[in-house]
Amino acid sequence: MTGVLVTGASRGIGRAVARAFAEQGHRVAVHYASRVEDAEETRASLPGEGHILVSGDLGDPVAAQRIADTAEAALDGVDVLVNNAAVATSEATAHAVPEVSYMDWQRIWRRMVDVNLLGAANVTYCVARHMIDRGEPGRIVNIGSRGAFRGEPSHPAYGASKAALHAFGQSLAVSLAPHGIAVTSVAPGFTATERVADRLTGESGDVLRGQSPFGRVGTADEVAAAVVYLASPAATWASGAILDLNGASHLRT
Template sequence: MLSFANKTVLVTGSDRGIGRAVAVQFAAAGARVALHFHSQQDAIEQVQSQLTGSGHITVQADLADVAAIDRMVNEAIAAFGQIDILVNNAGIYQTHPLDATKFDEWQAVWQKTIAVNLLGSVHTAYAVAQHMIPRRQGRIINITSRGAFRGEPTAPAYAASKAGLNAFSQSIAQHLAPYGISVSAIAPGWVETEMSRSTLESPQGEAIRAQSGFNRVARPEEIAHTVLFLASEQAEFLTGAIVDINGASYLRS
């Protein structure tokens, strides 16, 4: 098992789903974890109570608010002294089919989705990188989506936000490598989380699972395993990589 003893990690959106699994696995590997949440105080306290080890903290922030992002990062650094690993996981998904959405609602969904999914991650990475650069080490892992490549017909803002995050990841991977900072992304397909449960349990669920030859979707723990590997010393030269985890439901060349 990989060890992250004496390492500190900030995980956004760690009150559920992928973020929760990532936080649990980092804590089990010896890291101290800053658990970000937006509004689910009870949920994040429950996650914190389940973590192995001690010294973990919770940090609240609306990722559409730049000042809140700065405050979140500063709180984590005040508690830990440094942030060794950033996992930008938080995101939102709202359907807004072009042929059935009024323009004012269309604009609102686009603005909110880009603000949280893209700019929230971009600004968090910027704030954390300012502390990593002088230390000449660090890992930034961004959770994007299969939708960035194959599209999201009824949620184009989501697909665009994740495509932008992929491009951002590869851009700063090149820029930050001379400082010893590795940046990578993970692009999952469907994942078995609270956010996807209603769809997976609906009549659509069978067709979604059948997209993969394994006849299932990914588990949050599978995404978390890959996050930990990308954050390890062994994965430094994978900087700039976008790792697909979708059970071969979508293949790109």
């Protein structure tokens, strides 16, 4: 039985990832920032026993350490870390240069970098040090984004933070390999979750589905399946990889 910490697991991709690990018999720490009712719903939906909730704002380095330490103690060791939590793209976080004030530009950039990049980096440091101290192998999977490669014109901080998260993962894949810790990333395209359900209706939904030659958007379960594979012993040799999960809606060269 493996201990798994999934950040941002109150709903969406994080919830699907938590469920996928629990279905394989693993114990899961469901992290959330503020959506306690959703997090409780996630935990209640998980098969098996021993799952816990852990809260905290990943933008706060002290909270990030507490999240890692709490999960480590409650699960008798975190063997898999999934860095999923992020400040996502939305109308509220849009910050195209021609459309926002300099003050809002700075505020949104700082929040996205603090959570999407530095929060993931800080939790990873703390979890990885526990793995090293225990002398046990481990897996770290980062949830990046297609936007890191194709650009996010209305949300440049999001695209930049996800690109940096990919690069961070590749750096750690090299430095942590001698300790038996494999680090990978997935880069999903648009994925259907509760948060973006309104964007999949009407003309905007047709546009999003039309981005892929499959004529649809991705699902959270598809992302979760990839994460579970990358966290498995069979995927050790994939360490350092960034796996595109976008239905051929964006092809890297």
